[in-house]
Every structure is written in C-alpha cells, then in structure tokens.
Amino acid sequence: MNDDHEIILPLVIGIFIVILFCVVMLIKGTNTEVYKVSVIVSNSTSDRWVNFKAGLEQAANDNNIRLDYVYTDYIDNIYTEASIINDEISQGANGIIADFCLSEGVEDVVDSISARVPIMLVETDVKAGADIRGNHATVMPDNYAIGRAIGNEVVIDYGESLKEMKVGIVAGNQNQYAMQERLRGFLDATGKMSPEVVWCISENRYTEDELVKTSEKKSADIVVGLDNNSMETAVDYFVAKKGGDVRLYGSGCSKKLIYYIDSGEVESMIVPDDFRMGYQSMSDLAIKLQNRTSALMDREVGYSIVNKENLFAGDNQQMLFPIVQ
Known part of the structure; x- marks a missing residue:
C-alpha cells in the first residue's frame, strides 16, 4: 500500500504542475499585447x-x-x-x-x-x-561597398579604355550619408583609370529636368545611377532617346530596372537585399x-551584383523575388 502511495503522489504532483503550466501559458497567450x-x-x-x-x-x-x-x-x-x-x-x-x-x-x-x-x-x-x-x-547595406561595386563593374567592362571615357552620375539624395558613401566608393573604384566626370546630379524634385539640360550640354559615354530613383531617371531618359551609345550602370531593385537588365539596356546593377x-x-x-x-x-x-547573364541565377532570383510565407 505504501508503495502505491509512493508511486501515485509524484504522478499527481507532476500532472498538477503540467496543468498549472498550461493555464499560465493560456493566460499569457490571451493577454499578449499587439x-x-x-x-x-x-x-x-x-x-x-x-x-x-x-x-x-x-x-x-x-x-x-x-x-x-x-x-x-x-x-x-x-x-x-x-x-x-x-x-x-x-x-x-x-x-x-x-x-x-x-x-x-x-x-x-x-x-x-x-x-x-x-x-x-x-x-x-x-x-x-x-x-x-x-x-x-x-x-x-554597406553603401561604400555598393559604390565600389558599381565602379568595379565599369572598370571590368572598360579596362584601360575607361581613361578616355566621359562619365555622368545621377548621385541620389546627397543629403543622405548613404548616397555620399556610394559616390565616394564609385569615385575610389574608378579613380586609377581617371575617367572624366562631366556631370554629377543630386536627386531632387526636378532631377529629370536637370538630367535633360545637363546631358544636352555635356554628353557622357557612361551614366551611373547610385540608387533606384537615379537609375530609373537615367533609364527613362536615355532609353527613350534610342540610338544613343550611352551605357548604364548603377544600383536599384524595381521591376522596371530588372526588365531593362534582361533586355540589355542596363549593363549591370547592384541590388541591395x-x-x-x-x-x-x-x-x-x-x-x-x-x-x-x-x-x-x-x-x-x-x-548582389546582377547582369543579364546571372539575372536568373538561384541566389539572385531569391533576392529579386522573395517568397513570403
């Protein structure tokens, strides 16, 4: 008989503790603040x-x-x-x-x-x-690294001939440290080749108008957009011109820019996660x-660094088109 008590008592206590825990968790769950x-x-x-x-x-x-x-x-x-x-x-x-x-x-x-x-x-x-x-x-993201990555893509494509190229930059909002760092990174990456930067436009409400006026005064061989807005502004203008020889590089993430990567209008693009x-x-x-x-x-x-060749690679696809659970 005593042996039965020694077995039953710990079992009852254990069941009580489990029930008490469940009650506490239930109360906690129903009172969780949203x-x-x-x-x-x-x-x-x-x-x-x-x-x-x-x-x-x-x-x-x-x-x-x-x-x-x-x-x-x-x-x-x-x-x-x-x-x-x-x-x-x-x-x-x-x-x-x-x-x-x-x-x-x-x-x-x-x-x-x-x-x-x-x-x-x-x-x-x-x-x-x-x-x-x-x-x-x-x-x-590491914005300086993004700027350098854009510059490196240009250097890889042009090599020594970059020294003879004219570059235009749509530089994003230069009131933000992020865009200042991207500009610094790009200039550092291309500095040894010393291309001529013929114009550099900071983003504002009138960026499109400034781009039209500036590019008509001083033509560029290469145009760089340091963020998505800058890239879209450049793409809208230079692709619409048609027949031009301007090559486009930069950073962005929108579906419009992905389309222009796929069509070959944009050479390469840095895509932040x-x-x-x-x-x-x-x-x-x-x-x-x-x-x-x-x-x-x-x-x-x-x-990620995205171009026409690797656009549909697994890792890039996951970053460009994330699946939400």
Whole structure:
C-alpha cells in the first residue's frame, strides 16, 4: 500500500504542475499585447519598396505586430517627415521605421522621437546623439561597398579604355550619408583609370529636368545611377532617346530596372537585399517592444551584383523575388 502511495503522489504532483503550466501559458497567450509599428518612407507606393514591404509584412506576421505602412508622396523636408512621424505616434504607434531624407542636423528630431518610442532607420544612417536607452539604430547595406561595386563593374567592362571615357552620375539624395558613401566608393573604384566626370546630379524634385539640360550640354559615354530613383531617371531618359551609345550602370531593385537588365539596356546593377532590410528592421523593433530592456543595434544587409547573364541565377532570383510565407 505504501508503495502505491509512493508511486501515485509524484504522478499527481507532476500532472498538477503540467496543468498549472498550461493555464499560465493560456493566460499569457490571451493577454499578449499587439504592438503597432508605423513605417514612413518617401514615395511609399513606388515599385522600389516592393521587396522592402514584403520583408516588413513577413516579420510583422512572424512577431504579431500590426503594420501601418503610411502613404506618402516624395519627401525632401525633414520637418515634414518628422510631422508625419509625430502624427503616427499620437495615433498610437508603439514603434517607427523610417528612411530619413536628411542625415545631418537631425539630432533633435531623433532624440525627440526615440524619447517616446523606439525607431529603426533604414537605407541611411544619420548623425544622432548618444543613445543610452538603445532606442534607435540603423539597418542598411554597406553603401561604400555598393559604390565600389558599381565602379568595379565599369572598370571590368572598360579596362584601360575607361581613361578616355566621359562619365555622368545621377548621385541620389546627397543629403543622405548613404548616397555620399556610394559616390565616394564609385569615385575610389574608378579613380586609377581617371575617367572624366562631366556631370554629377543630386536627386531632387526636378532631377529629370536637370538630367535633360545637363546631358544636352555635356554628353557622357557612361551614366551611373547610385540608387533606384537615379537609375530609373537615367533609364527613362536615355532609353527613350534610342540610338544613343550611352551605357548604364548603377544600383536599384524595381521591376522596371530588372526588365531593362534582361533586355540589355542596363549593363549591370547592384541590388541591395531590401527584403532582409525590411524583415530585420521589423524583427529587431518587435524584440525591443516586447522587451524594453533590450537595445536596438545597427545591422548590415547584403547585396548582389546582377547582369543579364546571372539575372536568373538561384541566389539572385531569391533576392529579386522573395517568397513570403
């Protein structure tokens, strides 16, 4: 009889512990808070953001986050962008993901936002004050390396003859550190060949008009676009001209540019892993929201070099057309 008690008692205690654990987990699950994260990027409906948005959606789904992907037009004023962010916070956003249009002179903006909610910056880093709370960080590719990769592609194709070539650059938003680094990387990669840079245009609301006027005054043999907007602007103009001898290189990710890679209108293109950028920024922010003692950390995403020959290679296909679960 005593032997039976010695067997039954531990069994009953074990069952009780299992039941208690299940009840606790059930209560915890039903009380899990759903956090809202607002995402603010310039010209949010642009095809350029498709893979980025897919990464955001996948991470939001994986982490039980309510994603608010805010509709925006072209943003070139940091105070306009800050106003949109503040509106989102006042409407209940628990976290922010944003692509700042300006990298310098934004310390107060970053401090003001991160004092209320954590913020992940994407695409470009900014000049910001010390962050002892771990409430802001950046997810972006190595932009200097992207610039060098563009330059290396040009050097590989032209070799010594590059010394005799004239180069035009559509340089993205040069108010962003990211685009400054890409320009520096490109110039460093091509520097030994010393091609003549006949013009360099920074992105603004009138980039297309500036490109037309500038290229008519000084023709270029090679045109480089340092980001997706720059590449699309260059492609729209030079492909439409037809019959020209301009060769196009740069960085981008949109379906339009992929089409022009496939058709041979664009020689090669550096494609940042925008899906990973979206997924990583949302996942890190979710961890921060679920554990306020954790600290956001800067992250780096990769990129691929894409041309007509390797466009449909497995790794490139996965980056260009990610499958969302």
